[in-house]
Amino acid sequence: xxxxxxxxxxxxxxxxxxxxxxxxxxxxxxxxxxxxxxxxxxxxxxxxxxxxxxxxxxxxxxxxxxxxxxxxxxxxxxxxxxxxxxxxxxxxxxxxxxxxxxxxxxxxxxxxxxxxxxxxxxxxxxxxxxxxxxxxxxxxxxxxxxxxxxxxxxxxxxxxxxxxxxxxxxxxxxxxxxxxxxxxxxxxxxxxxxxxxxxxxxxxxxxxxxxxxxxxxxxxxxxxxxxxxxxxxxxxxxxxxxxxxxxxxxxxxxxxxxxxxxxxxxxxxxxxxxxxxxxxxxxxxxxxxxxxxxxxxxxxxxxxxxxxxxxxxxxxxxxxxx
Amino acid sequence: xxxxxxxxxxxxxxxxxxxxxxxxxxxxxxxxxxxxxxxxxxxxxxxxxxxxxxxxxxxxxxxxxxxxxxxxxxxxxxxxxxxxxxxxxxxxxxxxxxxxxxxxxxxxxxxxxxxxxxxxxxxxxxxxxxxxxxxxxxxxxxxxxxxxxxxxxxxxxxxxxxxxxxxxxxxxxxxxxxxxxxxxxxxxxxxxxxxxxxxxxxxxxxxxxxxxxxxxxxxxxxxxxxxxxxxxxxxxxxxxxxxxxxxxxxxxxxxxxxxxxxxxxxxxxxxxxxxxxxxxxxxxxxxxxxxxxxxxxxxxxxxxxxxxxxxxxxxxxxxxxx
Ligand SMILES: NC(=O)c1ccc[n+]([C@@H]2O[C@H](COP(=O)([O-])OP(=O)(O)OC[C@H]3O[C@@H](n4cnc5c(N)ncnc54)[C@H](O)[C@@H]3O)[C@@H](O)[C@H]2O)c1
Ligand SMILES: NC(=O)c1ccc[n+]([C@@H]2O[C@H](COP(=O)([O-])OP(=O)(O)OC[C@H]3O[C@@H](n4cnc5c(N)ncnc54)[C@H](O)[C@@H]3O)[C@@H](O)[C@H]2O)c1
Numbered sequence: 001x002x003x004x005x006x007x008x009x010x011x012x013x014x015x016x017x018x019x020x021x022x023x024x025x026x027x028x029x030x031x032x033x034x035x036x037x038x039x040x041x042x043x044x045x046x047x048x049x050x051x052x053x054x055x056x057x058x059x060x061x062x063x064x065x066x067x068x069x070x071x072x073x074x075x076x077x078x079x080x081x082x083x084x085x086x087x088x089x090x091x092x093x094x095x096x097x098x099x100x101x102x103x104x105x106x107x108x109x110x111x112x113x114x115x116x117x118x119x120x121x122x123x124x125x126x127x128x129x130x131x132x133x134x135x136x137x138x139x140x141x142x143x144x145x146x147x148x149x150x151x152x153x154x155x156x157x158x159x160x161x162x163x164x165x166x167x168x169x170x171x172x173x174x175x176x177x178x179x180x181x182x183x184x185x186x187x188x189x190x191x192x193x194x195x196x197x198x199x200x201x202x203x204x205x206x207x208x209x210x211x212x213x214x215x216x217x218x219x220x221x222x223x224x225x226x227x228x229x230x231x232x233x234x235x236x237x238x239x240x241x242x243x244x245x246x247x248x249x250x251x252x253x254x255x256x257x258x259x260x261x262x263x264x265x266x267x268x269x270x271x272x273x274x275x276x277x278x279x280x281x282x283x284x285x286x287x288x289x290x291x292x293x294x295x296x297x298x299x300x301x302x303x304x305x306x307x308x309x310x311x312x313x314x315x316x317x318x319x320x321x322x
Numbered sequence: 323x324x325x326x327x328x329x330x331x332x333x334x335x336x337x338x339x340x341x342x343x344x345x346x347x348x349x350x351x352x353x354x355x356x357x358x359x360x361x362x363x364x365x366x367x368x369x370x371x372x373x374x375x376x377x378x379x380x381x382x383x384x385x386x387x388x389x390x391x392x393x394x395x396x397x398x399x400x401x402x403x404x405x406x407x408x409x410x411x412x413x414x415x416x417x418x419x420x421x422x423x424x425x426x427x428x429x430x431x432x433x434x435x436x437x438x439x440x441x442x443x444x445x446x447x448x449x450x451x452x453x454x455x456x457x458x459x460x461x462x463x464x465x466x467x468x469x470x471x472x473x474x475x476x477x478x479x480x481x482x483x484x485x486x487x488x489x490x491x492x493x494x495x496x497x498x499x500x501x502x503x504x505x506x507x508x509x510x511x512x513x514x515x516x517x518x519x520x521x522x523x524x525x526x527x528x529x530x531x532x533x534x535x536x537x538x539x540x541x542x543x544x545x546x547x548x549x550x551x552x553x554x555x556x557x558x559x560x561x562x563x564x565x566x567x568x569x570x571x572x573x574x575x576x577x578x579x580x581x582x583x584x585x586x587x588x589x590x591x592x593x594x595x596x597x598x599x600x601x602x603x604x605x606x607x608x609x610x611x612x613x614x615x616x617x618x619x620x621x622x623x624x625x626x627x628x629x630x631x632x633x634x635x636x637x638x639x640x641x642x643x644x
Contacts, residue, residue, distance in 0.1 A: 089484060127560050128458075136450075138460040140479075140561060147480040151473050157462075158469040162411060238449050239462060 001030045003229070004071045006057050006103060007078030008035025011178055012119070014045065015222050016075065021047045026230040036066050037078065042180065058099040063106045071110065073229055075117045076103050081185040082123055082281060085145035096148035104155055108164035117228045118156045118169045120149040120241065122214050126284040133286040135243055135293045142284040143186075153241045160240050166233045170224060170299075173216040173246035174285075176254075177312040186281040190215065193251070194258055194309055197269035198318075206275035209252035212287035216246045216301065217308040224299050235297060245291035245301035247308075257306040261313070261320055323352045325551070326393045328379050328425060329400030330357025333500055334441070334543060336367065338397065341544050343369045348552040358388050359400065364502065380421040385428045393432065395551055397439045398425050403507040404445055404603060407467035418470035426477055430486035439550045440478045440491045442471040442563065444536050448606040455608040457565055457615045464606040465508075475563045482562050488555045492546060492621075495538040495568035496607075498576075499634040508603040512537065515573070516580055516631055519591035520640075528597035531574035534609035538568045538623065539630040546621050557619060567613035567623035569630075579628040583635070583642055 003020060005013045013035060020030045035041065035052045055062030057078045067074065078095070085092030100118070107114050125133060126142030141147045156167035178191035189206055190213055196203035216224075224244055236242070249257075259267035291301075302308050310320050325342060329335045335357060342352045355372045357363065362374055377384035379400045389396065400417070407414030422440070429436050447455060448464030463469045478489035500513035511528055512535055518525035538546075546566055558564070571579075581589035613623075624630050632642050 136460050138458050141476070142483065142560060144480055144484070147476045150476055154463070154469045154472055154476075158466055161464065162466070238464060 001025060001028050001072055002032045002070050003030060003073045003075060004034040004036060004067055005075045005077060006036045007076075008033075009037035009039045009041040009052065010077060011180065012175070012218070012221060012225070013037065013075075013077045014041045014043070015218055016225050017045055017050055019222050019226060021045070021050060023226075025226055028230075032070070034066060034071075057103060058094055060102055060106075063102055067103075067106045067110070069110060069112065071114060073115045073117070074103065074107055075225060075229065076100065077119055079119075080145070081183055082121075082143055082145035083186045083188070083278070084184040085148060086143055086186070086277075086281065087184075089144050092144050092148050096145070097151050100152045101155060104159045104165060108159060113163060113166050115229060115233075116156065116159075116165045116167045117225060118152055118167065119225075120153050120169050120171045121146065122171060122173060122285045123281075124150045124153065124171055125286045129286050131288060133243065133289045135290065143281050157240045160233070161238065167240050168228045168231060168233070168236060169241040170228055171241060171243045172221060173214040173244055175218055175221050176213075176215045177308060178218060179312070179315070186278045187213070189278070190254070193254065193270045194312065197258060197266045198262055198309075198313065201269065203270050204273050205251060205270050206273060206278040207251060207282055208272070208274065209255070210250055211279070211283060212248055212250045213282070214246045214285070214287050214289060215249050215305065215308070216244065217311055219311060220300055220302050227298055227300075231297065242294045242297065242299065243289050243291050244299050245294050246289065247302055247305055248288040249305045254305060257304075257309055261306050261309045323347060323350050323394055324354045324392050325352060325395045325397060326356040326358060326389055327397045327399060328358045329398075330355075331359035331361045331363040331374065332399060333502065334497070334540070334547070335359065335397075335399045336363045336365070337540055337544050338547050339367055339372055341548060343367070343372060345548075347548055350552075354392070356388060356393075379425060380416055382424055382428075385424055389425075389428045389432070391432060391434065393436060395437045395439070396425065396429055397547060397551065398422065399441055401441075402467070403505060404443075404465060404467040405508045405510070405600070406506040407470060408465055408508070408599075408603065411466050414466050414470050418467065419473050422474045423477060426481045426487060430481060435485060435488050437551060437555075438478065438481075438487045438489045439547060440474055440489065441547075442475050442491050442493045443468065444493060444495060444607045445603075446472045446475065446493055447608045451608050453610060455565065455611045457612065465603050479562045482555070483560065489562050490550045490553060490555070490558060491563040492550055493563060493565045494543060495536040495566055497540055497543050498535075498537045499630060500540060501634070501637070508600050509535070511600070512576070515576065515592045516634065519580060519588045520584055520631075520635065523591065525592050526595050527573060527592050528595060528600040529573060529604055530594070530596065531577070532572055533601070533605060534570055534572045535604070536568045536607070536609050536611060537571050537627065537630070538566065539633060541633060542622055542624050549620055549622075553619065564616045564619065564621065565611050565613050566621050567616050568611065569624055569627055570610040571627045576627060579631055583628050583631045
């Protein structure tokens with residue numbers, strides 16, 4: 001297997017590369033993993049099968065060089081995240097829409113109908129929503145990021161229907177706890193309010209405790225990406241977009257779980273300071289899904305939020321009693 | 323008022339120009355109507371306020387010249403229709419997606435937040451559908467035309483949300499009876515099986531009599547476009563896409579109405595010859611809608627299909643008893 005990951009130096013991309021190198025996909029080993037990313041991975045991945053191509057995905061010539069007949073699978077993760085796509089509309093359109101199209105065109109040009117895994121988001125939804133989003137709930141995104149992801153979903157669907165690619169789009173929950181530095185996603189706090197206090201640092205929460213979010217751990221998200229790589233396209237039929245399962249957790253419950261796992265002193269490091277821009281974007285996203293189709297297709301969710309915090313600690317060498 | 327109509331030389335564009343010249347919009351008269359179209363109108367519109375600019379909408383320089391500060395309203399009708407967008411994917415993407423974006427960008431550059439009326443279609447829907455499509459039914463298009471229109475809807479929504487334009491998208495029913503020659507729309511037969519027999523010509527119907535369609539007369543469609551030009555954007559709120567009302571009519575009922583209005587000899591001029599490509603596209607479209615929101619907003623539908631045929635005859639100087 002030969003997998004190309006756009007945004008492969010990013011958080012999910014690097015984690016996916018490590019998992020693929022270690023475990024392969026559905027019993028098949030991976031011969032080559034190409035990380036196509038403007039940036040270099042924060043921590044180098046020390047494996048001879050993993051290579052990094054430094055390029056911008058909006059450069060067609062770079063795509064032509066990096067994606068070739070040998071490329072069996074493309075996992076397209078490079079994106080301008082929600083807060084930044086809202087602040088810089090043109091950048092979001094250029095990367096999230098135009099470059100996504102360039103990647104689909106390159107995949108089509110191969111003539112091999114490669115599997116393309118694309119990641120959309122809960123931000124594809126917005127406006128009046130049922131208490132639990134169903135698999136056939138309409139996407140009425142209320143952020144530029146959400147609109148751009150919804151356009152990507154439509155393109156992946158049509159390129160698949162036309163037989164140009166074999167596409168799957170995963171609508172990812174918000175990933176928590178994301179390691180490393182805060183990013184420009186409006187949901188960045190959903191990791192920060194856990195990660196910073198655990199590291200002994202103060203954290204600012206820009207939304208109130210009753211805001212609910214649809215969450216998934218990094219580990220679980222990577223398992224779902226791996227599952228999407230080998231999933232039989234026929235099982236998806238004409239609908240190539242999957243709402244992933246997740247956990248519906250309020251900010252208050254997240255901080256409660258932090259208190260439970262790490263103690264009241266740690267949880268007290270979270271300070272509240274409302275940010276209306278972040279709040280408007282985040283509360284436009286749905287906070288609960290049935291995700292029935294995804295479960296039937298074999299996608300997975302975490303057990304509960306406290307286990308997510310424990311797994312985050314364990315990945316940093318701190319082990320706690322469950 | 324100063325209105326620019328892309329595709330203004332086409333069927334709906336020319337009919338809209340005539341209506342605007344004759345009646346204005348909501349009591350306001352129209353000073354200038356610019357028809358931006360590659361082609362010239364089939365019949366010249368003899369009115370000093372109407373001018374034709376021969377240009378391709380995928381040419382940014384032409385858009386810059388034709389759309390200026392004086393442009394108060396843009397009605398964007400130019401499109402590659404369903405059958406052609408399916409046969410030539412790249413052409414459909416270039417005109418239906420890229421040029422739509424160029425037009426939205428040009429409108430944004432004006433800085434005046436102009437009203438932009440965009441026309442989508444029942445083809446934005448596909449896949450498993452309820453018997454009657456509701457206003458919140460999900461768009462899962464199963465043709466490239468439908469995907470491209472759905473992308474246009476998303477863009478019109480986001481450009482509006484960002485305050486760049488004041489947009490409205492109408493999801494038009496199939497227009498019947500469309501005068502003139504057949505076109506490359508998969509739905510072209512929905513006019514041909516009435517228009518040709520009435521003109522003494524044979525017609526081929528590529529789908530079976532039980533295929534149902536969601537229909538609207540040209541007159542009604544033009545009324546709805548005029549209504550969209552002056553509709554208060556605040557009434558639309560965050561959802562800028564409107565499913566227009568229409569008539570749900572089976573092909574058998576259409577031919578029955580033809581028999582009722584024009585006699586059995588005329589109706590006998592329709593011959594059936596199944597075309598699986600047309601059938602696949604047309605039966606992927608919904609054939610009935612609640613269209614509640616549109617009715618509340620003041621959009622209209624025809625009374626019944628026989629009156630549509632009578633109006634078509636009357637517009638050709640033939641008057642029949644109702
Ligand atoms: N993490 C989440 O909570 C979450 C939730 C929903 C969806 N997603 C989606 O999952 C994907 C991966 O997310 P992540 O959290 O790993 O993001 P990330 O920001 O950590 O990684 C994205 C990577 O893409 C690269 N990139 C961005 N623009 C590029 C360009 N023009 N050319 C080349 N590389 C470029 C960046 O350098 C970065 O390494 C994204 O598409 C994101 O929208 C993430
Ligand atoms: N007529 C219907 O049944 C129906 C139903 C649903 C939606 N619509 C939509 O309504 C709109 C108008 O439909 P119509 O029936 O009048 O179509 P039409 O084909 O009669 O007119 C379209 C016009 O656009 C022009 N055009 C196409 N590409 C162009 C380009 N690149 N540059 C400049 N001009 C270009 C053509 O020359 C033509 O005059 C279209 O967007 C169509 O998709 C129509």
